[in-house]
Amino acid sequence: MKKKRGCGYRLFQLFFFLVLVLCVGIYFLFVFPFWGFPLHSSKNLKVPLTPAWVLEPWLWEDDGNTSETISSLLRDYEAQDFPVRTILIDSPWSLRYNDFTVDEKAYPKPAEFFGDLDKRGYRVVLWMTPMVNSESKEGKIAITDSREWYEKARADGYLAGGGSQVGWWMGRGGFIDYTNPAAMKWWRGMQNQVFEWGLDGWKLDDTATQFGFVYRGLRFPLPVPYLNVHTGPMTTRQYMDHYYRDEYQHGLTKNPEFITMSRSTDRLGLLNGKKKSEFVQWLDTIAHPEGFSPLDSSPVNWVGDQDHAWTLENEGIEEAITDILRSASMGYNVIGSDIPGYSGKDIPPNLYARWSQFSAFCGLFLNGGHGDRRLWLTNQREWEIVRKFAWLHTELVPYIYTHVAACSEGGKPLMRPMEPKYHYFFGDDFLVAPIYEDNLMRSVTFPSGKWRYLFNDLEVIEGPTTTRRTFPLEEAPVYIRDGAIIPLNVARAYTGYGDENSKGYVTWLVYPSKNTEFEMFHPDKSGRTKLESRMSTSLTLQLSGVHKPHILRIHMIFPPLKVQRDMKTLEENVDWTYDRDRAKLIIRTDEYEDGKYTIEY
Secondary structure (H helix, E strand, O other): OOOOOOHHHHHHHHHHHHHHHHHHHHHHHHHHHHHOOOOOHHHHOOOOOOOHHHHOOEEEEOOOOOHHHHHHHHHHHHHOOOOOOEEEEOOOOEOOOOOOOEOOOOOOOHHHHHHHHHHOOOEEEEEEOOEEEEEEOOOOOOOOEOHHHHHHHHHOOOEHHHHOOEEEOOEEEEEEOOOOHHHHHHHHHHHHHHHHOOOOEEEEOOOHHHOOOEEOOEEOOOOOOEEEEOOEEEEHHHHHHHHHHHHHHHHHHHOOOOEEEEEOOOOOOEEOOEEOOHHHHHHHOOOOOOOOOOHHHOOEEEOOOOEOOOOOOOOOHHHHHHHHHHHHHOOOOOEEOEEOOOEOOOOOHHHHHHHHHHHHOOOOOEEEEOOOOOHHHOOHHHHHHHHHHHHHHHHOHHHHHHHHHHHHOOOOOOEEEEOOOOEEEEOOOEEEOOOOOOOOEEEEEEEEEEEEEOOEEEEEEEEEEEEEEEOOOOOOOEEEEOOOEEEEOOOOOOOOOOOHHHOOOEEEEEOOOOOEEEEEEOOOOOOEEEEEEEEOOOEEEEEEEOOOOEEEEEEOOOOOOEEEEOOEEOOEOOOEEEEOOOOEEEEEEOOOOOOEEEEEO
C-alpha cells in the first residue's frame, strides 16, 4: 500500500518551487542581463590585432579643450623632445552630445586643424558615447539645451526604450538604438565628416552600463536592465556589446588601422573611497565578470579616472595597478591608465616619475588629463625621468608589438599578473614590480631562473627568492630574464641603448644563455625576423626571415677574440666595437646574406 505524503512534504515542495522561481527570476533580472549567455562567452574570444602606432606614447589634456591648447601642448612637447604619436581629443569637441559636429568656436577651421595633425604624423582619437542628449551641463558643451534635436530622434524611433532617458555625468539623454537601420544611417551620417578628416579612433566612454536603469521615464531603486529596441527586448550586456563592437567594426570600414579605446574595468579596489577586502573585490566581478568591452572589440583599453595620488584609498597609482592587472587577468591585451592620474590638485613630481615608469611597461602609455604636466618648468630631474621612460616605452615597441600580435593569434596577453601582489610578467622576458607607494624601498619576489636588473645588467639574482632594496627615483623594479633576446627601435640616447645613429636599425639586446630565440613581428607589417642564439665553445647567432639593418648589443663580460658574419671576419672598430663599461659587444650591419654570426671568446 502506497504511503501518503504528509503536509510537511507538501510544504517542502512548495518551498523548493518558490526558491527555484526566485533563483530563476534573480538570474534573468540581475545576472543574465550583465553576464550574457552562455556565461563568460567572452573568454573564448580573441583580441584584435592592435596597430603598432597605438603602442607609442599618447598625449591629451582636459582643461582647455580647444585647438589652440592642443597645438600649444604639442609645440611644448616637441620642444622638449618628448615622443608623441597620438593626440586624444576628449570632451567637449562637438556641439551636442553626440552629434559629431565640431564646435568651430573651440576648433576653428577643423578640416585644416585635423589635416595639419595628419601631415605632422600624429594620429587622432576623439571621445564619444552612445548618448543622444536632451540637455547637457553648462560650461561643458556648446549647446546645452538640445531637446528639439533629441525629440526629433525619439520621434523617428532612433532611441532605445522609446526614448527613455538617463542622467549621466554630462547631462541627460537616451541611448542610440544600434539595431535600427534607420537610426544607424542617421548616426553614421553624422560621423562621416570626422572620418573624412582622417579619424584614427574613438575613445568610447562608458555610459552603456547604465542601459536599462530607467523604464518609461521612471528610475528604479535597483537596475531594471532591459529596454525595448528595434529588434525586441535588450539587456545591458547586449547593448554594451553592440556599442563596443559596432563602433569598432564601422571604424575599420573607414580606416584599416582604426581603433577604439574602451574601458576594460575600473575602481575594482574601492568601495565608497575605502579599500575593499579581497572578497569584496572578487564580488565586483559579478556585475561585469568579462569586463566592460568584449575582448574581440578591445584593441586598446584604459581603466578609468584615477587621481594624482599614491594609495588605493585615494584612487591613485595603486588603484591603476590593481585595475590594469585585473584587466590583464581577464584577457585584455593593451591596457593603460592616465599618467599621473586623471584629476586632483597638484601633481607630485615623484608620482609622475613612478607612474611613467610603470606605464613604460604597459601596452598603453597615456599621458594626460587634468593639471599642468609641464614638469620641465619646475622639476627638471623628475621631468628627465618621465621623458627617459617615454622613450624607453617607444624603444620597446617591436618587443611589445610582437607579444600583442601573438596574443591576437591566440597566445598569451602582454601583461600576466603573478604572485605576490603587484608583480607581473611583461611579455616573456621582463619581471615588473611597480612602485606604488611614496617610498624608495620595494620588495621583489623572483620566480626560478636568473634575473638581471635592467638598470645594471651586471647584477644577477637567482630565483626563487625575495629581496628588498632601494630603487632611486631614476630607476625602477624591472628585471630581465637571463637568456632574453629583446628587439628595440632606438632613435635617442636617453636610455643608453644607442643614439640618433641607431635610427632605421633594429637594435637587438642579446643575453646569451644556452639556446634561446625570439621571432619578431615587424611593426611595419613587413613580416617576421627570428634571431636564434646558441652557445657552445663559441657563440652563434642566426638571423632568418625578413632582412633588416640591425645592431646587435650582445652581453659579454670579456671582449671577443674573433667576430665573423657569414664566414667573413669582421674588423674591430669598423664592423664592431666593445663597450667595456657596459660589457657589450656591438655589431652594426646594413646588409647581409645568411645572417650567421660566430663569436669566439
